[in-house]
Amino acid sequence: MLCICSFLLTDISDCAVAILSESIEKHDRNIYEMGADNLSNEQRAALFSKVLGRPITYEQKSMEDFYKTCIGFGMSHSLAFNFVSYQMTEKCMSTILQIALLINRPLRTVEDWIKENASAFQ
Template sequence: MSKVFVLGATGQLGASVVEGLLEKNVSVTAYARDASKAEKMFAQSSNLNVVQGGYDDLDVFKAAVAGHERLFLMVQSFGNMRGIKYAFAKIAYEAGVKQIVDISCTQEMAPAWRSNPVCEEHRSCEEAVINIPNRGKFVALRPAFFFSNHFMGDIHSIRNADVIMGCNPPDEKKMWISPTDISALAVNALTEPIEHHNDCAYEMTSEALSGNERAQILSKVLGKDIKYVERSAAEEYKANRSVGMPHDTAYAFVEYFPQGQGHITRGLPILLGRDPESLEAWLEKNKQAFLQ
C-alpha cells in the first residue's frame, strides 16, 4: 500500500488521520514541529516515521517526502496559507507524490465572491494547487463547522452559566460536521485507489442545526437545562477577538450565513461507508469535558 506523508500530524485532524492509517497497516511519515510530542502521541509502530519540521523547513520536507505517493495537507496559518500550501504541494508533486488530500473549507459559507475571508483563503489555496503544472491528483475536503468548535467558547459558558451564545437568531441554522468524519474520509481517500477520487472536492455537512436545536441536544446529553442566548454582533466579534482571532476572521464568523439555511451532504454515507456521526453521538463521547 502507498506510503502516506501527513502534514500537521499532531493537530486534531492530523493525529486522527495518522491513527486511522496505522490501523490500516499503512506506512506513515508524521511531520511535526515537535517530534517528541508526535512520538508520545502515537503507539510504537514499525510503520511510523516521525520527521521534525515546520512550515519554513522546506528543505527538510523535500528530503523527507521523497518516496511517498500520497500527502495529507493540513495547514493552520491564516494569512499565509496559500503560500505554504502551494510550496508544499509543488515540492511534493515534483518529488513523485501522486495524490494530495487537502483540508479546505465549505464553499457554502461564502455565498458571494470574496464575501468571507476565511473561505476565500481556502478557495485561493485550492486554485493555487490545482494550477500547478504536471501535478498529481488533488482531493479537497470541505468541512463545515466542526463539532469540536464547542470546545472554544461554548464549553466555558456551559460550565459557568448553562448557556451557549451566538449572534445568529435562535432558529437560524448553521452547518456542522464531526471531526471524526473528516479524518475518516481523509483516511479513505488516502487508502482507496487514487483514480477513484481523482480530483474530487467533497463538501462535508452532516447536520444543519440552529442555536435552539443545539441547546436541546446539549441539555439531553448533559442532563441539565442549556439555553441558547442571542447576543449582538458587536459582542460576538469581541468574544472572537478575545480568543486570538484576527479582525478578518472574527468578522467573517459574525457575518457567516449559509446558502439555503444549510445544505446537508447527502453523499456522506457513500464516502464514509457508514452514516455520519451526529452531534448527539459526538457529545456523548465528550460530555465529561463539558461537565468539569
C-alpha cells in the first residue's frame, strides 16, 4: 500500500527558510498553519494514473490489515495505532494559502510531487 501525505516538504522547508532568514520583528510571535491539497484517495490514484500513464486504482485496506502492515514495517504499537486511526478517519487539513505569501511562490500540489518523483514509481 502506498500512502502519500499531501503535506509537501518543499513548502514546509521553504517556509522555514523564509521565516529564519527574515527579521525577527516580521515573524515575532506569529503562528502559521500549514495544510495541503485536500484530495480523496480516488483523486490521488487518478493523478498517479495521469502522470505515470498507466492505471492506478485505490483499494481500501481494513483497519486491521493496515495496522499489521505498519507493525510489519517495524512501527511501535503507539505509532501504528495513531497512524492507522488518523488514516481511517480521513482527516485532511485544508490548503493554507497564506503560506504562499511566506514562501513567495505558489504552493506545490500533489501532482507536482508525483511528476517530480515519477521515476520512483516506474
